[in-house]
Amino acid sequence: MSDGREPQAGAVVARRRFLGLLGALLGGLGVTLGTTSGATRQPEADVPRERPLKEADFYRPHDLAG
Amino acid sequence: MTAVTCELCPRACVIPEGAAGDCRVRVNLGGKLRATTYGRPSAVHIDPMEKKPLYHFHPGSRIFSLGTAGCNLHCLNCQNWQLSQRGGDEVEQTYRAEPAEVVAAAKGEGCRSIAYTYSDPVVFYEYVEDTATLARAAGLTNVFVTAAYINREPLRRICRVLDAAHGDLKGFDDGFYRRVSGATLKPVLDALVTFREEGVWLEVINLVIPTLNDDLAMIRRMARWMVAELGADTPLHFSRFSPQYRMRNLPPTPVETLVRARAEALDAGLRYVYIGNVRGDTGSSTVCPRDGTLLIGRSGFTITANHLTADGRCPTCNDKIPGVWQ
Ligand SMILES: [Zn+2]
Numbered sequence: 001m002s003d004g005r006e007p008q009a010g011a012v013v014a015r016r017r018f019l020g021l022l023g024a025l026l027g028g029l030g031v032t033l034g035t036t037s038g039a040t041r042q043p044e045a046d047v048p049r050e051r052p053l054k055e056a057d058f059y060r061p062h063d064l065a066g
Numbered sequence: 067m068t069a070v071t072c073e074l075c076p077r078a079c080v081i082p083e084g085a086a087g088d089c090r091v092r093v094n095l096g097g098k099l100r101a102t103t104y105g106r107p108s109a110v111h112i113d114p115m116e117k118k119p120l121y122h123f124h125p126g127s128r129i130f131s132l133g134t135a136g137c138n139l140h141c142l143n144c145q146n147w148q149l150s151q152r153g154g155d156e157v158e159q160t161y162r163a164e165p166a167e168v169v170a171a172a173k174g175e176g177c178r179s180i181a182y183t184y185s186d187p188v189v190f191y192e193y194v195e196d197t198a199t200l201a202r203a204a205g206l207t208n209v210f211v212t213a214a215y216i217n218r219e220p221l222r223r224i225c226r227v228l229d230a231a232h233g234d235l236k237g238f239d240d241g242f243y244r245r246v247s248g249a250t251l252k253p254v255l256d257a258l259v260t261f262r263e264e265g266v267w268l269e270v271i272n273l274v275i276p277t278l279n280d281d282l283a284m285i286r287r288m289a290r291w292m293v294a295e296l297g298a299d300t301p302l303h304f305s306r307f308s309p310q311y312r313m314r315n316l317p318p319t320p321v322e323t324l325v326r327a328r329a330e331a332l333d334a335g336l337r338y339v340y341i342g343n344v345r346g347d348t349g350s351s352t353v354c355p356r357d358g359t360l361l362i363g364r365s366g367f368t369i370t371a372n373h374l375t376a377d378g379r380c381p382t383c384n385d386k387i388p389g390v391w392q
Contacts, residue, residue, distance in 0.1 A: 053163040065145040
């Protein structure tokens, strides 16, 4: 079984590692992305904004199944 | 670089260091498996119990419902693909919600239950376990809404803190599971049996997709299997398909098909068979199998009548109606 109880920092680390690897790979291959801002230069830019639970609107209509 | 094997679901992903499993959210960090969405739900809502759908479990109540990114199935027709087919850093929004905060919020809103749902709670297993443990201690009940693609040992363990499960049985054909969901049938059947063995209240849903799993002979085999392995009192919900995600080439299920499927399942011996996801109240009422007395009337997610006695019996014949009513 896994231990998922200390993932908060872990998730970010994993993502940075992945982006770092991706960036190195793309850079190494000379691949140009559609935007020059570069995922590796601003790693936080596309991280979803984490909001405290108290900011959630539990009664907002939604179309999720289940 | 140490690879780890995730033993949670039948995929048994071997995950290299720095990479994620097939579900996108269980990763190998330094040789340890981590659940990246722990405490990070991306959908949190309060829904009617009837929406899960559970029809024999606290009818008419509201249930605090949450789900995280990721899923261990990849159904071509997934309605929740924007949540389930994305990793934790790809979804539009995420909340910080430690287990104690979830329980406090649910209680604060007057809910008696928490549902782990929307994606598949299998992939946020540790979050479910910790939250459900606290919830139970606080007097709340726990509902697991799942495709039931999980190994037996972790399922048995999580069942200790579950009160009800809503299990998806997507079709009674292994080839269908492989083609449409990227999974296999046998582990799902085993998991449904495990819920029953562990005393978790179980209702089963079958989404009927035109031409793919609407063969009445197959539906009959499925119903017979349910009678034999889960018991004739296990509610079965036939749900209407609507085209979405990567399955837009098929039409919505005709209501007539659902009506025929329901008749087939009743004829095979199941005693509580419902039709869902349709307008009106066709096949949505609970009636006494012995004398036909209307027990619970429903329209959409609304209870329109409840004639069950206080201890969950038919008022006409006094038979006990299976479910968790109080
Ligand atoms: Zn009766």
